[in-house]
Amino acid sequence: MQRIKIGVYDSGVGGLTVLKQLLKKIPYGIDFFYFADTARLPYGSKPQEMVRGFVFEIFDFFRHLNVDAIVTACNTTDSLLTETEKKSLWIPFFSIIEPAVRYLRDSISGKNSVAIIGTEVTVKRSVYLRKLIIDGNISRISQKACPLFVPLVEEGLSDSELTERVVAYYLKEIKAFSPDFLILGCTHYSYLKNAVSKYLGNKTQIVDPAEHVSGQVIDWIGEIGDTNKSRISFYVTGSAEDFKRKATFLLGSNGELKVNHVDLERLGEIINL
Amino acid sequence: MQRIKIGVYDSGVGGLTVLKQLLKKIPYGIDFFYFADTARLPYGSKPQEMVRGFVFEIFDFFRHLNVDAIVTACNTTDSLLTETEKKSLWIPFFSIIEPAVRYLRDSISGKNSVAIIGTEVTVKRSVYLRKLIIDGNISRISQKACPLFVPLVEEGLSDSELTERVVAYYLKEIKAFSPDFLILGCTHYSYLKNAVSKYLGNKTQIVDPAEHVSGQVIDWIGEIGDTNKSRISFYVTGSAEDFKRKATFLLGSNGELKVNHVDLERLGEIINL
Structure with missing residues (x-):
């Protein structure tokens, strides 16, 4: 066969x-x-x-x-x-984007807030952002490019103290805004899930598109x-x-x-x- | 003309x-x-x-x-x-390597120690290291690749607090060894001179090959x-x-x-x- x-x-x-x-x-x-x-x-x-x-x-x-x-x-x-x-x-x-968007559409209620992180291109293209906004069921949405995350992961530094610092550097505003969901809009970022989750705290659910x-x-x-x-x-x-x-x-x-x-x-x- | x-x-x-x-x-x-x-x-x-x-x-x-x-x-x-x-x-x-090596050969005395930082390829090729060792006039020499420095500089983050963290991460062993000279073996690293110098302290003279x-x-x-x-x-x-x-x-x-x-x-x- x-x-x-x-x-x-x-x-x-x-x-x-x-x-x-x-x-x-x-x-x-x-x-x-x-x-x-x-x-x-x-x-x-x-x-x-x-x-x-x-x-x-x-x-x-x-x-x-x-x-x-x-x-x-x-x-x-x-x-x-x-x-x-x-x-x-x-x-x-x-x-990879579509199933994550569908998952979120099914999971969010009208009062939820969402943040998206990704590469510069992904953030400029705003595909997650636009697809989620079209649905209209979100109270607040924001996105942020984190260009150093890919080199960090490729260097094998995902679980280092340095990564915690870089995560804190990029996600400062997102932490302040404390979204209900954070989309890891780059597959490299999956390796930083622990560091991101630790930094943002329990209120924010991390959505990893790779899982969907x-x-x-x-x-x-x-x-x-x-x-x-x-x-x-x-x-x-x-x-x-x-x-x-x-x-x-x-x-x-x-x-x-x-x-x-x-x-x-x-x-x-x-x-x- | x-x-x-x-x-x-x-x-x-x-x-x-x-x-x-x-x-x-x-x-x-x-x-x-x-x-x-x-x-x-x-x-x-x-x-x-x-x-x-x-x-x-x-x-x-x-x-x-x-x-x-x-x-x-x-x-x-x-x-x-x-x-x-x-x-x-x-x-x-x-x-760019040759003039920096000549400058160092003229500057060092028999008891001096030297550290070199550069990209992974530069460190693997060991050109600075070999040329300086051949001279034989050095008490101690070491080198270290710092792969995140180039992305940091390209991101325009040379003067950020994040850079200080990354510098501390890569140069920990070099600081402990406290060399008399540190060669910035990558032209991107020139932009990190302040952060490197601040971290290593006054004892270490920073050699920037771009200047030679x-x-x-x-x-x-x-x-x-x-x-x-x-x-x-x-x-x-x-x-x-x-x-x-x-x-x-x-x-x-x-x-x-x-x-x-x-x-x-x-x-x-x-x-x-």
Whole structure:
């Protein structure tokens, strides 16, 4: 039986939080292809047109890998694509923003306040903000870009005292405003959940979009019956060794991860697996 | 009379500290071309072979601009080039590491200790370390990579309380060892001089390589007599607007800076000025 192939991508290790959720929640054996554009990271501080160019290169790469669906594990690129672009891909595209917005719409009551944190691009694009405002059921909403969070996480400093300082630096106004919900609008930020939660206190519920992606993917998969173990192949544009070390730690993996280096020049070409 | 053209490059705004020194110390009118590869920044955390590729593209770009000399304002790339490569360029290449090493060799006595901070690549390449050890006249030497310093500076946070925390985080061991000299082995770090100096205390003399580059450039220029004002053209691979804002602030410029965007794909092609 042909196994389902799913492409998951991010600029770096942030999207592993999405991959982890998919591995945990999908009850079937899937072939995952995780692409991390570590050579061009961070995405969130770069010009929007440039990052849009990167995404379509990644789509081309997935086309050559012959995947059956793409799950974006990157809020920045998700915010840069139009609904039409997402719908007109040759295979299903699963957004990370959409399910989190739906979850919030179902959870909030008229008097709730929401804050969103993300990269500079994500905050400029204001997709979470606009989608939640359209619903109209929020008393107050604000957003804030935290550009140092991605480098912090990529440096493996998520649980350091330094991170607590950086979190306090960026979230000062949000803490003062004490929102009912805080959306982690960048998958890298999932690793900072403890520090963010500790700083903001119990009143604020942290919403991690990575936790809400799997639902629609599971619906799409339906019943396939393959109960063998899922497999993951990693593709990175930067150092394979470096990524292997980080991903092994972040995924809490015991086995040897299969990490392939991809030359940026060859992204659009056919790759022999 | 033909004015001298000098190409200066860095991954981002760090090299502006070198440009500032050249503008201040060269007594003649020069046409400067400052290239910042902001779309591919940071350099210091990327694979070495990839960054070497970037440098040769930048050299190609300068070749098409027909510059008379290249001044590197980037320690990372300087540390990646061999002596032979630097000498076999079609025009003179001025290192940022060399003059700082010479200055230190002349300044240190047998009992002095030295610490070097830089990007991950610069620290791995150990060029400062090896060149200073070869001299043998040092009692103790150490080096440390500080990967968050470049993002901090690019974020415009050099004088924030957050920077003091990050400085304390990275320089803890160096403070304990209390070296006589600390080399700022990355041009971005020049902007953190105050925070670094405040943290390490008076015993440690901060050596900023950007301040030592101009001497050999001035010797090479000789007497040309053009006493008109120097001109600067900026070329960036990322957002021109963003760079203009940052550079205007960092250079303390009153006038309008001329910042051009260069497509990465067109780096090696002929550019119409």
